[in-house]
Amino acid sequence: xxxxxxxxxxxxxxxxxxxxAKTITLIESALAVHQSLTATVMERLLPHTGxxxxxxxxxxxxxxxxTFIESLGMHLISRGHRVAILAVDPSSVRSGxxxxxxxxxxxKLALEEKAFIRPSPSGGTLGGVSxxxxxxxxxxxxxxxxxxxVETVGVGQSEVSVASMVDFFLLLILxxxxxxxxxxxxxVVELADAIAVNKTDGDNIDKAYAAKKVYENxxxxxxxxxxxxxxxxxxCSALETTGIDAIWEMVIAYRDAMTATRALHHKRRRQAxxxxxxxxxxxxxxxxxxxxHVRRLMPELTNxxxxxxxxxxxxxxxxxxxxxxx
Numbered sequence: 001x002x003x004x005x006x007x008x009x010x011x012x013x014x015x016x017x018x019x020x021a022k023t024i025t026l027i028e029s030a031l032a033v034h035q036s037l038t039a040t041v042m043e044r045l046l047p048h049t050g051x052x053x054x055x056x057x058x059x060x061x062x063x064x065x066x067t068f069i070e071s072l073g074m075h076l077i078s079r080g081h082r083v084a085i086l087a088v089d090p091s092s093v094r095s096g097x098x099x100x101x102x103x104x105x106x107x108k109l110a111l112e113e114k115a116f117i118r119p120s121p122s123g124g125t126l127g128g129v130s131x132x133x134x135x136x137x138x139x140x141x142x143x144x145x146x147x148x149x150v151e152t153v154g155v156g157q158s159e160v161s162v163a164s165m166v167d168f169f170l171l172l173i174l175x176x177x178x179x180x181x182x183x184x185x186x187x188v189v190e191l192a193d194a195i196a197v198n199k200t201d202g203d204n205i206d207k208a209y210a211a212k213k214v215y216e217n218x219x220x221x222x223x224x225x226x227x228x229x230x231x232x233x234x235x236c237s238a239l240e241t242t243g244i245d246a247i248w249e250m251v252i253a254y255r256d257a258m259t260a261t262r263a264l265h266h267k268r269r270r271q272a273x274x275x276x277x278x279x280x281x282x283x284x285x286x287x288x289x290x291x292x293h294v295r296r297l298m299p300e301l302t303n304x305x306x307x308x309x310x311x312x313x314x315x316x317x318x319x320x321x322x323x324x325x326x
Contacts (some may be wrong), residue, residue, distance in 0.1 A: 057150070167268070
């Protein structure tokens with residue numbers, strides 16, 4: 001891997017997809033020397049970021065996320081947009097490996113010159129979002145992509161992480177999957193800026209419209225958004241590419257309304273500060289476990305807790321006292 005920051009900065013700014021891919025590989029590297037280089041590269045790319053629409057998409061497996069994103073991506077390209085997709089694949093909790101099959105599920109979009117698809121392993125991160133997705137998103141913006149889509153795993157973990165890095169958070173749902181129950185549950189539904197009932201086609205149309213009404217009624221039970229936006233519920237068929245344009249027009253309406261009141265500016269500003277805090281917490285955690293005192297005491301205290309000869313609370317306090325934190 002090249003260690004010259006000019007290579008990455010110049011290549012990304014030129015819109016070179018191969019160098020953009022290498023830059024994201026650099027971002028995802030856990031090696032300290034690569035992390036240092038990443039910080040330099042991202043600092044130089046930062047002035048060229050922030051000009052895209054950041055869209056997060058989630059939903060349970062089987063809801064048709066990849067098909068929906070391909071249909072949406074093709075629609076956007078036909079309207080002159082350049083689209084980047086950061087598709088986060090679930091990592092195995094045993095091997096740490098990922099299938100990384102999103103490109104094979106988006107065959108048409110993968111062939112488009114104005115599309116960039118990057119499958120990334122979730123790394124077991126809560127919510128299925130790689131902890132490096134934010135920097136990857138900024139790199140895509142610096143490369144000139146004006147729509148960046150983050151696809152999450154959507155397997156039931158908290159999706160707060162993706163909602164905290166995008167402008168618009170879209171939840172895809174299926175009709176006939178316990179809608180009456182799911183519609184009144186908070187959590188991911190409460191985070192969504194919009195809900196789309198996918199697979200509204202064939203024999204599923206009546207169920208889809210029934211689910212739409214359930215979710216519309218459920219949304220009224222939630223507190224209004226602090227940004228003044230009322231979540232919408234729409235129907236679509238990614239397979240038949242119906243309703244896709246209406247969803248995008250809604251995203252644009254949201255962006256325009258948020259921009260007019262400077263709410264989008266404040267939302268992104270808050271997200272950046274939250275991201276800094278999260279990085280600090282992760283950095284402190286890494287530093288703590290690498291300190292000599294902690295590394296020396298950890299095996300002994302781990303065994304003591306496992307054997308029941310000391311409590312987790314007492315062991316944690318000894319470790320913290322070892323580095324003079326408490």
